[in-house]
Amino acid sequence: MEQPGRSQAGEKAIDWDQALHLYERIIASENESLQIMATVKLGRLSSSAPETVLSRTLPILVDLLGRPLNDSGPSIQYAAAYCLNCLSRRDDGSMAVAIGQSGAIRCLLGLLPQSEASFRRVLMKCLWRLVTVGSVNNRVTVARTGGLEVLINMSASFTDNTRRYLLEIVSALALLREVRRVIINLGGLPLLVESARSGSMVSRARAAQAIGLLGVTRRVRPMLVNLGVIPLLIELLQVGDISAKLVAGNALGIIASHIDYIRLVAQAGAIPLYAELLRGTEPLGKEIAEDVFCILAVAEVNAASIAQHLVGILRGDDDEAKAAAAGVLWDLSSYKYSVSVVGISGAIPVLVELLQDGNTDLKERVSGAIAQLSYNEGDRAAMADAGVIPLLISLLQGESEELKDNAAEALINFSEDPLQHDSVSEAFNSPSFLNIQNRLIRIRATDEHMVAYTTENDVSSLYASMDGGDLILLEHFSQTFNI
Numbered sequence: 001m002e003q004p005g006r007s008q009a010g011e012k013a014i015d016w017d018q019a020l021h022l023y024e025r026i027i028a029s030e031n032e033s034l035q036i037m038a039t040v041k042l043g044r045l046s047s048s049a050p051e052t053v054l055s056r057t058l059p060i061l062v063d064l065l066g067r068p069l070n071d072s073g074p075s076i077q078y079a080a081a082y083c084l085n086c087l088s089r090r091d092d093g094s095m096a097v098a099i100g101q102s103g104a105i106r107c108l109l110g111l112l113p114q115s116e117a118s119f120r121r122v123l124m125k126c127l128w129r130l131v132t133v134g135s136v137n138n139r140v141t142v143a144r145t146g147g148l149e150v151l152i153n154m155s156a157s158f159t160d161n162t163r164r165y166l167l168e169i170v171s172a173l174a175l176l177r178e179v180r181r182v183i184i185n186l187g188g189l190p191l192l193v194e195s196a197r198s199g200s201m202v203s204r205a206r207a208a209q210a211i212g213l214l215g216v217t218r219r220v221r222p223m224l225v226n227l228g229v230i231p232l233l234i235e236l237l238q239v240g241d242i243s244a245k246l247v248a249g250n251a252l253g254i255i256a257s258h259i260d261y262i263r264l265v266a267q268a269g270a271i272p273l274y275a276e277l278l279r280g281t282e283p284l285g286k287e288i289a290e291d292v293f294c295i296l297a298v299a300e301v302n303a304a305s306i307a308q309h310l311v312g313i314l315r316g317d318d319d320e321a322k323a324a325a326a327g328v329l330w331d332l333s334s335y336k337y338s339v340s341v342v343g344i345s346g347a348i349p350v351l352v353e354l355l356q357d358g359n360t361d362l363k364e365r366v367s368g369a370i371a372q373l374s375y376n377e378g379d380r381a382a383m384a385d386a387g388v389i390p391l392l393i394s395l396l397q398g399e400s401e402e403l404k405d406n407a408a409e410a411l412i413n414f415s416e417d418p419l420q421h422d423s424v425s426e427a428f429n430s431p432s433f434l435n436i437q438n439r440l441i442r443i444r445a446t447d448e449h450m451v452a453y454t455t456e457n458d459v460s461s462l463y464a465s466m467d468g469g470d471l472i473l474l475e476h477f478s479q480t481f482n483i
Helices: 016-028 032-045 051-065 075-087 094-101 104-114 117-132 136-144 147-157 160-173 177-185 189-197 201-215 221-226 229-239 242-256 259-267 270-279 283-296 300-314 319-332 347-357 360-373 377-385 388-395 401-415 421-429 431-446 459-465
Strands: none
Touching: 016 032, 016 051, 032 051, 032 075, 051 075, 051 094, 051 104, 075 094, 075 104, 075 117, 094 104, 094 117, 094 136, 104 117, 104 136, 104 147, 117 136, 117 160, 136 147, 136 160, 136 177, 147 160, 147 177, 160 189, 160 201, 177 189, 177 201, 189 201, 189 221, 189 229, 201 221, 201 229, 201 242, 221 229, 221 242, 221 259, 229 242, 229 259, 229 270, 242 259, 242 270, 242 283, 259 270, 259 283, 259 300, 270 283, 270 300, 270 319, 283 300, 283 319, 300 319, 300 347, 319 347, 319 360, 347 360, 347 377, 347 388, 360 377, 360 388, 360 401, 377 388, 377 401, 388 401, 388 421, 401 421, 401 431, 421 431
């Protein structure tokens, strides 16, 4: 049982109001040695001090930081920076926010060019905590007080631990649009790429997100590629946690959206990694993989490899992954290739099997792919041999309108093939088929059915018109995954 007036550790309980008044008297004195000792002690005790008391010390600490440096060195400024760093470590981040509002950031940045060794390390560590633990407002303050310019200009002099803090500060700041412009204009892209290469995984993910945001700009994309972002993002897709993999996969897809880089991204080993995203449990990962596969598949050699991976997924046990894979095959079957990539991949028998065994969502995607494949004579023959026609006829009686539409579209294409016409005759007696046939005829009469295709010269058009729009370029990654 704790005795009255004593802590569990057996030490005398601190009267924090009295301690604050004592600290204020020491600071008001002209004894710098006592000021330094008292400030360092305040930092050491800050983890147990009430936040209301600590908040009242902030104006004092900022004033100490702003004092002119004397010939004996930055002793009092060092003590104040050390204390602020201790205060910023409070678990909920509230003190980091308060420090950012106190004016301390401007002082810390002002001292950096005059600092060296351990003093520089404590300044950088304090800034690092303020921008990574504190609010977005702290990042804005650093940016708008010229902090990024200071850091970039000094970047060559940061080594060891101080460089780690530099890189993580840069990755945090780069999530701000205004900072990304400064990074480009001041030649800071190499620093951002380095941030994505080293440091904590959270910091690397932030940098990868910024790279994706910058990569949207055609002028910047080649700069990033020349700095080696393709193998770097591939590495993050391999070793990162789920949030790092998502932002890296998204950023790499953005880089790949230029025709010059489609083959480079695939040759770097991206296709199996996106297949893993498609197999994964994260819905956003599946969406990213679907979109990037549609970009990479513009090159026929990539499409063949992608189709092989998709067939492997279709043979698995995950219905969601199979539905995503069927969706990609649906897109690939609409591309104009010299040969049917889907047909030679071995996907057709698997698709036909799933048309009878899959759940409704999966069947809808599979039937969409089959409908698209039915425009190709060779694929029609392969699907007929696999027994698809009776299955399509049976779907006309189902409850899903999308399934009936896709089945009817495929059957109409079979009926227009002299070699397959008789096999579809049973469908002509179905009211469902006739209704859909009439509707499709009207649609074709007003707007000829478009068989989507692309060539290697118009990948940007594909990128802009993909189902769902552009790649998942989400500024809120930082909120969703706490990066």
